[in-house]
Amino acid sequence: MKPSLAKGTRDFSAAEVQKRQFIMNILREQFELRGYDPIETPSFENIETLTGKYGEEGDRLIFKILRSGDFTSKIDERLWAEKNPKALTSKVADKALRYDLTVPFARYVVQHQNELAFPFKRYQMQPVWRADRPQKGRFREFYQCDADVVGSDSLWQEVELIQLYDASFTNLGLSTTIKVNNRKILAGMAEVLGISDAFVAFTVAIDKLDKVGVEGVLKEMRAQELPESAVITFGQWLEEGLTLERLTQLLAESSEGNLGLDEMNFVLNQAKMGLKSSELVFDFTLARGLNYYTGTIFEVAANGVSMGSIGGGGRYADLTSIFGMKNTSGVGISFGLDRIYLCLEELNLFPATTANAAAVLFANFGAVESVVAYQWVAKLVASGIRAELYPDASKLKKQFDFADKKGIGYLALVGTNELTASEIPVKNLATGEQTTLDFEGICSLVKGA
């Protein structure tokens, strides 16, 4: 058996876990400062909880879990013979790994609605799974860190979430651009263009503008079989440039479009005040594929790194109604932990990690010496100092190498001359400097590291 990892998954070394925790600690602090409380939900849900919430593409990427036992007995011959994967899925799989944190959260809110104080604010930092094809910054298992508010349709929630993005990325040292849009503006555009029934196709096309340009978008619209009149009109709009002012004129006839513009203006005006490092921009091409968004939508890109978005989110006015709870609006944002990690790594923004620098390794010189050395270790550990005894009386070179590899800051030597001594030599492994210290001296030396 040759050891190997499943496609799109990774192991994390001690150093990597410590860096991830660095990010999570900053996010947690910002979440809790604003009154978000932590919750967790299971890794897998009933399959019907997840399917149909993310659009067709999303459903395809949900990891399904095979039924245990003889699932073939539940399939009749006729269904089997049809070989229709969609129809067979529910017979073969009844559970699925979570695809994001938002839908399980909506389920949670509905299920616990009587216990919760609304508006309910929570954060969640857990892995999610997608049966995607891995790429740069794209994995099949990755962490999302989400903050959501449910039970308030106030636009102040949007404002707070933008501030939360800004404060978090500022503390991480990342310079970002926060793009915002409103799905009602997009819906208003579709309405005025007379293509409301092809709204999704329209948003898919418009989302590509920065990548393929005006011609590319129009080509995509034609490929999606949108009416030529709409394509031509929209082409003219794009040529003129679509600012908020211009959209106000164009969408005058659309009540939904107007509402979207009012919301957008409020959010932009309130949120832009007090931003520390982020650039907040209105971007009418921002669409986001997740089906459940209805109002404001967000997406965050790191400046100076070529990486997909490192965060995203939006307003979902009615996600809980699928689970039977009406008129409950929610809004939330997600931080992509793994991509933030890659950005910080690429820009060299992690603080120098010296996690084990404040630790002492006691060299092992043999049976008699190790007894005394272990007494020192036990005493240090009892005083809250990281200390350990090298287990074998190996050659000193090997013991040094072990300490180096583990990043341990100090090596203490208890040899035959120190069996009864109250002071022992302690060597700083980084500088090579060696001093003879008593117990208190070692404590203050290591604590100062």
Place this chain on the structure above:
RNA sequence: GUGAUUGUAGCUCAGCUGGUUAGAGCGCCGGAUUGUGGUUCCGGAGGUCGCGGGUUCGAACCCCGUCUUUCACCCCA
């Protein structure tokens, strides 16, 4: 899901148009050095050439399949 791409020692990679017992550097283990490392020198271990088929007298090398890597598309964190 579509189209490419990658896979040789623990790591990074050589390996000419298919031709004997597949190599290097680093790392690892041992020794020079039985109480002070990161230098140097000497010696050693370690490989079903991703996996499974096929073509051939002969395959790391050619063909097919499969898995994995990376990338573009799709979509997305």
